[in-house]
Amino acid sequence: MSIRWRQYPNKGLFDELVASGGRLRPAARQLGRRLSALPDTELAFRRETAANAIRTMGITFRVYSNKEGSIDREWPFDIIPRVIDIKEWRGIEAGLKQRAKALNHFIHDIYHDQEIVKDGIFPEDVLKKSANFRPQCVGVKPPKNIWAHICGSDLVRDHDGTMYVLEDNLRVPSGVSYMLENREVMKRVFPELLDDQRILPVDNYPSQLFSMLSSLSPRRVANPQIVVLTPGIYNSAYFEHAYLAQQMGAELVEGRDLFVDDDNVVYMRTIGGPSRVDVIYRRIDDLFLDPEVFNPDSMLGVPGIMRAWKSGKVAVANAPGAGVADDKVVYAFVPQMIEYYLNEKPLLPNVPTYLCMDREQRQYVLEHLNELVVKPANESGGYGMLIGPQASAKELKRFARLIKADGRNYIAQPMLTLSTAPTLFDNEVEPRHLDLRPFILSGNDISVTAGGLTRVALVKGSTVVNSSQGGGSKDTWIVDTEAR
Amino acid sequence: MLSRVAESIYWIGRYTERAENTARLVNLNMNLLLDMPKHARPSWGNMVTMTGSEAAFKKRYKEDDERSVVRFLLIDAKNPSSMLNSLAMARENARTVRDIIPQSGWEHLNGLYRAAREGSKTGLNRKNRFAYLISVIRDIEALSGVLSSTMLHDSGYSFLRMGRMLERADMTSRIIDELSAGTVDSDPLGEAENSLRWMGLLKTLNAYHMYRREMEVAVERDPVLDFLLCCPTYPRSVMHCLNELAAELRKLPRFKAALGTCSDAHTLLNETDHTDLNQQGLHQHMDAIQLALVAINNEISRTYFQLSDD
Numbered sequence: 051m052s053i054r055w056r057q058y059p060n061k062g063l064f065d066e067l068v069a070s071g072g073r074l075r076p077a078a079r080q081l082g083r084r085l086s087a088l089p090d091t092e093l094a095f096r097r098e099t100a101a102n103a104i105r106t107m108g109i110t111f112r113v114y115s116n117k118e119g120s121i122d123r124e125w126p127f128d129i130i131p132r133v134i135d136i137k138e139w140r141g142i143e144a145g146l147k148q149r150a151k152a153l154n155h156f157i158h159d160i161y162h163d164q165e166i167v168k169d170g171i172f173p174e175d176v177l178k179k180s181a182n183f184r185p186q187c188v189g190v191k192p193p194k195n196i197w198a199h200i201c202g203s204d205l206v207r208d209h210d211g212t213m214y215v216l217e218d219n220l221r222v223p224s225g226v227s228y229m230l231e232n233r234e235v236m237k238r239v240f241p242e243l244l245d246d247q248r249i250l251p252v253d254n255y256p257s258q259l260f261s262m263l264s265s266l267s268p269r270r271v272a273n274p275q276i277v278v279l280t281p282g283i284y285n286s287a288y289f290e291h292a293y294l295a296q297q298m299g300a301e302l303v304e305g306r307d308l309f310v311d312d313d314n315v316v317y318m319r320t321i322g323g324p325s326r327v328d329v330i331y332r333r334i335d336d337l338f339l340d341p342e343v344f345n346p347d348s349m350l351g352v353p354g355i356m357r358a359w360k361s362g363k364v365a366v367a368n369a370p371g372a373g374v375a376d377d378k379v380v381y382a383f384v385p386q387m388i389e390y391y392l393n394e395k396p397l398l399p400n401v402p403t404y405l406c407m408d409r410e411q412r413q414y415v416l417e418h419l420n421e422l423v424v425k426p427a428n429e430s431g432g433y434g435m436l437i438g439p440q441a442s443a444k445e446l447k448r449f450a451r452l453i454k455a456d457g458r459n460y461i462a463q464p465m466l467t468l469s470t471a472p473t474l475f476d477n478e479v480e481p482r483h484l485d486l487r488p489f490i491l492s493g494n495d496i497s498v499t500a501g502g503l504t505r506v507a508l509v510k511g512s513t514v515v516n517s518s519q520g521g522g523s524k525d526t527w528i529v530d531t532e533a534r
Numbered sequence: 535m536l537s538r539v540a541e542s543i544y545w546i547g548r549y550t551e552r553a554e555n556t557a558r559l560v561n562l563n564m565n566l567l568l569d570m571p572k573h574a575r576p577s578w579g580n581m582v583t584m585t586g587s588e589a590a591f592k593k594r595y596k597e598d599d600e601r602s603v604v605r606f607l608l609i610d611a612k613n614p615s616s617m618l619n620s621l622a623m624a625r626e627n628a629r630t631v632r633d634i635i636p637q638s639g640w641e642h643l644n645g646l647y648r649a650a651r652e653g654s655k656t657g658l659n660r661k662n663r664f665a666y667l668i669s670v671i672r673d674i675e676a677l678s679g680v681l682s683s684t685m686l687h688d689s690g691y692s693f694l695r696m697g698r699m700l701e702r703a704d705m706t707s708r709i710i711d712e713l714s715a716g717t718v719d720s721d722p723l724g725e726a727e728n729s730l731r732w733m734g735l736l737k738t739l740n741a742y743h744m745y746r747r748e749m750e751v752a753v754e755r756d757p758v759l760d761f762l763l764c765c766p767t768y769p770r771s772v773m774h775c776l777n778e779l780a781a782e783l784r785k786l787p788r789f790k791a792a793l794g795t796c797s798d799a800h801t802l803l804n805e806t807d808h809t810d811l812n813q814q815g816l817h818q819h820m821d822a823i824q825l826a827l828v829a830i831n832n833e834i835s836r837t838y839f840q841l842s843d844d
Contacts, residue, residue: 107637108644283630296633307536319537321689321838322787 077135126522145398155391187371199367207469220376227290248530250500256297262493266365274328310354406457501526547697549624578603692782703775711820799826
């Protein structure tokens with residue numbers, strides 16, 4: 051027995067690899083044929099190889115449970131990659147760059163003259179009630195006026211094939227290390243497949259990140275000191291913090307490794323004494339960053355880091371306050387921002403979004419609650435959501451109350467049928483829903499990862515792709531179908 | 535190098551060395567037991583004392599029989615310095631410095647810990663224990679090989695070596711202290727038995743062959759002590775460990791104070807003539823050596839690890 055694409059049950063779904071009638075899409079053709087030529091024993095062997103590679107490479111993520119506390123789990127990985135045709139990808143890439151550019155304009159504007167508000171494009175109300183607007187950042191001029199140096203935008207495809215931007219993560223987006231490690235695992239599992247055709251490499255990300263961070267250094271020195279600031283080993287993304295520091299050759303530091311002196315210079319404590327820091331790639335949320343300014347009880351941050359940043363003695367990426375655009379209500383305005391700041395038409399569409407702060411839209415949402423997905427403005431990781439079609443009457447009632455009480459804090463979107471890709475279960479392929487998180491770096495220029503992190507909901511029918519809630523991942527291949 | 539990172543690497547050195555020593559101790563003790571006259575055998579309880587964890591042991595076990603001691607020393611989760619816990623701690627420390635340790639080193643340590651944990655399910659009974667512990671010891675030896683040939687030999691590596699050397703010197707002094715305690719001072723009747731004991735002591739430290747090669751004399755108290763304490767070429771002697779430690783310290787910044795504590799220990803070794811010491815005196819001498827090692831550890835910690843703003 052082996053995989054038979056004709057029997058692949060993707061009826062009524064948009065599948066990334068397999069079109070109707072078991073026909074493989076052009077970018078997936080070679081992969082699909084190779085896979086169906088493998089007998090079951092061989093498929094099982096490859097799966098085992100992947101599991102072993104993940105164990106020995108120590109690719110893990112942390113989950114929290116009330117029973118067991120914080121535990122390290124092996125990274126759930128499916129060996130069938132998700133493929134995207136390079137022709138489609140070029141369009142997506144351009145759309146993401148356009149978005150990142152507009153978002154950076156927006157954040158800078160918001161912390162300076164707020165012209166977009168004065169011109170009536172962006173409602174002042176939204177800003178007033180923004181959980182991530184930081185008054186402490188008003189008037190600060192970060193290098194090159196860039197605030198969101200690293201952006202992770204989530205893309206989803208609906209059943210009609212349209213690719214939408216679902217959200218932009220501008221605070222401390224994570225997942226890029228898994229994108230890199232997924233490829234490493236695939237090289238061990240299917241070397242012949244990668245050799246077969248031209249698949250864009252992903253491994254230049256750490257050097258691009260390094261150059262981008264170096265370009266922010268306030269001191270003009272040959273080797274600026276870059277550090278990755280992590281909350282520590284119990285953070286769910288610690289694996290990634292360590293991985294990126296290692297790949298870049300930067301120091302991985304915790305708050306207690308740093309201190310700020312009276313001249314607003316940041317130092318790290320080394321065996322040779324204090325040593326100056328130029329650029330901080332922080333993976334700690336704003337509110338924990340500096341107990342002098344934000345949460346005074348934070349043990350994770352560095353007292354004085356905000357003074358150092360404001361006086362230009364150190365660069366911080368992403369800049370404090372960048373999260374103001376990482377708000378699902380602000381998200382709804384990104385297409386307008388693109389037109390306002392860049393005078394361009396948006397290349398990538400938003401998912402249609404109803405703002406519950408608007409009276410008419412709220413009324414529509416309340417009347418169609420059982421058809422919609424409702425999201426709080428400032429949560430991530432899939433928490434605090436309502437999935438209308440699957441919700442109980444009690445839950446629907448609860449959300450109706452929440453929306454009426456605090457419209458500003460909720461948006462609603464139609465329920466998309468996320469696209470799927472074949473996923474292996476006991477040598478059988480079954481369609482599973484997925485999304486894609488590419489990473490966009492903004493410095494002297496803007497670059498996008500070749501593909502990104504594909505997350506897949508391993509539970510049948512589920513659309514929750516978060517690894518903390520039963521999600522897994524796949525390698526993402528941008529296939530150059532023109533290369534011969 | 536960050537102070538916190540240096541400290542983690544130092545502890546990787548200490549914990550892996552501790553795990554290896556514990557595995558050796560348990561493995562060799564069984565051979566030793568079988569060689570010695572019954573009434574003079576070091577007990578399993580002695581081994582708990584050697585590792586300095588009597589208090590923790592007594593809290594958990596009623597009897598110091600083989601089963602309890604082996605379980606306690608190798609896998610007991612409540613014994614902070616059990617072999618498995620030491621490996622787990624080494625791995626946790628490595629996890630915090632994954633950006634410093636080469637990927638192959640991390641993969642090796644990760645695999646080694648997993649294999650030790652997996653193997654412990656069947657590795658404790660007498661039949662399997664020897665093979666199990668040998669494989670753990672080989673894995674740890676291979677880890678030092680991997681690190682030595684792939685890690686940058688910079689200050690990080692110096693901290694790894696310093697941790698290892700300090701732990702090793704400590705263990706050697708503890709084993710001498712404990713196993714020499716049963717020997718009898720200048721009692722001609724006890725001589726054959728004493729010789730067996732000193733031989734056992736050498737074997738516990740895996741030093742018997744090297745002793746023969748280096749010393750070319752019979753196995754007797756004074757040359758054995760000479761060898762284990764002061765032989766500069768035997769890699770588990772206290773002197774050798776101190777020399778290596780000093781050499782690593784000299785490569786680091788601000789080494790003066792720590793090197794001073796090292797020299798103190800050195801002087802203590804050089805200036806004590808253990809041929810003059812009776813059993814009680816030897817015990818006191820070992821105590822003094824252990825205190826000198828603690829002083830070195832404290833000075834290294836004060837100079838390099840403590841996170842003060844000055």
